[in-house]
Amino acid sequence: MKRNLFTLSIGLLLFLIFGLLLFVFQVRQSEVAVVTTFGKPTRPITEAGRHYKWPWPIQKVYKFDKRIQNFEDRLTEGLTKDSFNLLTSVYVGWQITDPAAFFPKFAGSLNSISEAERKLEERLGNLKSAIVGQHALSDFVSTSDNAASLLGIEHEMLEAIQAQITTNNWGLEVRFLGIKKLQLPESVSKTVFDRMQAERKVLSDTSQSEGEAEAAKIHSEADRKAAVMLSDADSQATQIRAKGEAQAAESLAVFQQDPELAKFIFQLDALKDSLKDHSTLIFDANTPPFGLLHGVSTNLLKK
Numbered sequence: 575m576k577r578n579l580f581t582l583s584i585g586l587l588l589f590l591i592f593g594l595l596l597f598v599f600q601v602r603q604s605e606v607a608v609v610t611t612f613g614k615p616t617r618p619i620t621e622a623g624r625h626y627k628w629p630w631p632i633q634k635v636y637k638f639d640k641r642i643q644n645f646e647d648r649l650t651e652g653l654t655k656d657s658f659n660l661l662t663s664v665y666v667g668w669q670i671t672d673p674a675a676f677f678p679k680f681a682g683s684l685n686s687i688s689e690a691e692r693k694l695e696e697r698l699g700n701l702k703s704a705i706v707g708q709h710a711l712s713d714f715v716s717t718s719d720n721a722a723s724l725l726g727i728e729h730e731m732l733e734a735i736q737a738q739i740t741t742n743n744w745g746l747e748v749r750f751l752g753i754k755k756l757q758l759p760e761s762v763s764k765t766v767f768d769r770m771q772a773e774r775k776v777l778s779d780t781s782q783s784e785g786e787a788e789a790a791k792i793h794s795e796a797d798r799k800a801a802v803m804l805s806d807a808d809s810q811a812t813q814i815r816a817k818g819e820a821q822a823a824e825s826l827a828v829f830q831q832d833p834e835l836a837k838f839i840f841q842l843d844a845l846k847d848s849l850k851d852h853s854t855l856i857f858d859a860n861t862p863p864f865g866l867l868h869g870v871s872t873n874l875l876k877k
Contacts, residue, residue: 581825586761588662596630598625599635600620600624601619601625601637603621605637605640606620606640606670606673607637607673609625609633609634609675609676610632610677611632611633615677616633618672620673622871624877637684638673638676639670640670641669642667642749643668643690645666645694646664646665647695648662648695649662649663649757650699650702651703653741654711655708656712656837658711659758659759660714661754661756661757662753662755664721664731664751665751666750667749667751668694669747669749670745671746672743675744676690676745679693679742690746697735698735704734708730712773714727715756728751731751742791748755753874
């Protein structure tokens with residue numbers, strides 16, 4: 575009796591597990607899913623966790639990886655605006671955002687991710703050629719604008735592929751796109767490099783010419799300022815000289831009234847300048863202006 579009860583319990587447990595497998599399914603954090611009813615998508619699932627369904631053949635669950643997928647397309651050739659053949663390759667990151675729209679487009683293949691990337695690569699090949707044709711070669715290889723032109727071209731490609739995906743409702747979104755490789759056909763490489771060198775030489779010559787013109791302008795301005803300063807200095811010197819000569823003429827007129835007094839005053843000034851620093855002098859007493867010291871007492875000199 576006990577053995578029959580145990581067998582019945584095991585059978586009931588297995589039945590419950592089998593029933594759960596038929597009616598319950600799990601969606602992971604890295605997945606999205608779509609539930610189909612008789613082969614048609616009826617319920618997209620974007621939240622992780624436990625979900626319920628009717629058993630097959632009524633309903634079936636298709637799961638897709640919702641993490642960002644990365645791939646690099648092959649080199650494709652395009653003609654630039656200035657008629658150079660340019661080979662380009664881009665790297666792309668994309669992600670499934672709407673499993674209900676993604677399912678009918680790609681779930682029929684053995685590997686839906688690979689099929690989606692194959693179709694993305696086809697679209698990229700066409701739009702790359704169109705965008706390359708709108709730009710000159712210098713926009714791709716310029717070193718003078720910190721790659722701003724190249725970033726702008728990548729942004730154009732990203733917007734173009736996003737617009738096509740939205741129009742066709744693929745249920746995915748391209749998160750990022752960048753140019754991976756740029757390559758010139760061997761037949762035109764030398765011509766391109768020669769042209770680039772010529773363009774750089776023109777820029778170099780222009781910069782040198784502008785620098786020389788600016789240097790000449792600075793020298794001219796410096797010479798002008800120096801001439802103005804010298805003119806001002808000469809003018810001030812002339813004014814000072816004229817003022818000194820006027821004062822000398824006034825003094826001369828006064829001294830001419832009493833030449834002996836003037837001579838005596840000059841000698842006193844010279845004697846004062848010689849003795850003001852407590853100097854010890856050895857000289858001929860008859861040498862002017864020291865002749866004034868004849869008859870002066872020693873005590874008076876000490877004072």
